[in-house]
Amino acid sequence: MPSEPTTPGPPSPVKDTTPATPENPPSPTLDVVNTDSDTDHATEPSDGSTAVSPPSPKPSRLPHSVPPKQSGRRPAPNVREPMSPLQTRLLHPRWAILSDNTLSAVARYVSHHDVRNIIVMSGAGISTSAGIPDFRSPGTGLYDNLSKFNLPYAEAIFDIDYFRRCPRAFYALAKELYPGNFKPTLSHYFVRLLAEKKRLLRNFTQNIDTLERVAGIDPELLVEAHGSFHTAHCIRRECRQEYSQQWVKDRILTGNMPLCTTCHGKDAYVKPDITFFGEALPSRFFTQMQRDFSRCDLLIVMGTSLQVEPFASLIEEVSLKTPRLLINLEKCRTGPLAGKTGFDFDGSWHKYRRDALHLGTCDEGCLQLAELLGWKEDLLSLHGSEHRQLDGSPKKQVPVAPLSPDGRRASVGIDEIVAEVAEKLTLSEKP
């Protein structure tokens, strides 16, 4: 779940770039003598090529010399065309981290530089092909289909204060979204393949569907930035008893309210550990952010439009010379106004050309990248065998109307709400 702006954001060690603007076009000459503090990166070419020395500024005329005659015509404005990517590469090889902004360039970089510390930042877009709706798509997104709950506003379903007062809407929705109803996508298995190839440093995911775990990605390699259904806790601050996913799921699926059996409070709801608005992000998010991003040698962002902080700002945490690939249906966080290290797919204003873009679905992008890396068969084979295994695994038998361990039956039924939300939401029920 997204976090509110009150959640402490990551520090943003801005190291570089005076953004160009239409009024102030990028100037290679000035960039050479730029004032960034990333001098340790900037002084030595990474590929052993000779660094380009800054040209000496030549005075237009000697002091005390006679000023040139005015011709009567206005002098031509000193407009400098931005350099093309090829020009940049030829003139300033140390600036061109990627040869261009394509998947091919990324694949070449991975091969030539023996990339081993890839960070994947993933969002709802990697799960949509599994049938899970994203949150914000107009018309089909989750937030646009919650009107029947009479919520004060759509996001209230994930608001901790609203949940304390009225948890039924969330439980009804959770029943539909519960992990186990969906299978991981090709994109999830691409991340797992990176791990199997010893190339994955970490997968930071915004998703709460736990499909990364279902796909077999080692939880140590995961940072579930907005929590997940994997564990749950009693919401009473003085209790906080932990419960398993299965314990909560059994109750939700049978229409019983998951009430804490330790403190027996009448409002002691047991809530899956997904981060609601008004709650802090898991501490693991911040500790791993500080440990991982300085070591990252390739950042892959996929299936997210980077609208939710502090997750979105993570793209600024890698070194200025670390290549970044966005696989998404649309561009996002581009241009100088998107932040000092927003994406620069055209190579027009960053000092280092290091951003690549694939516009399309995550599954397409991952398959193409796998093919370029020579891993296509591995990916398809992994995806096929894992899905066959999931299809063949026996379905869990959910007991009918169980009582709580203390013999209490939950007082509030949610079946009617579940039926209502199932009808309103276009969620595909997977076997």
Ligand SMILES: [Zn+2]
């Ligand atoms: Zn409790």
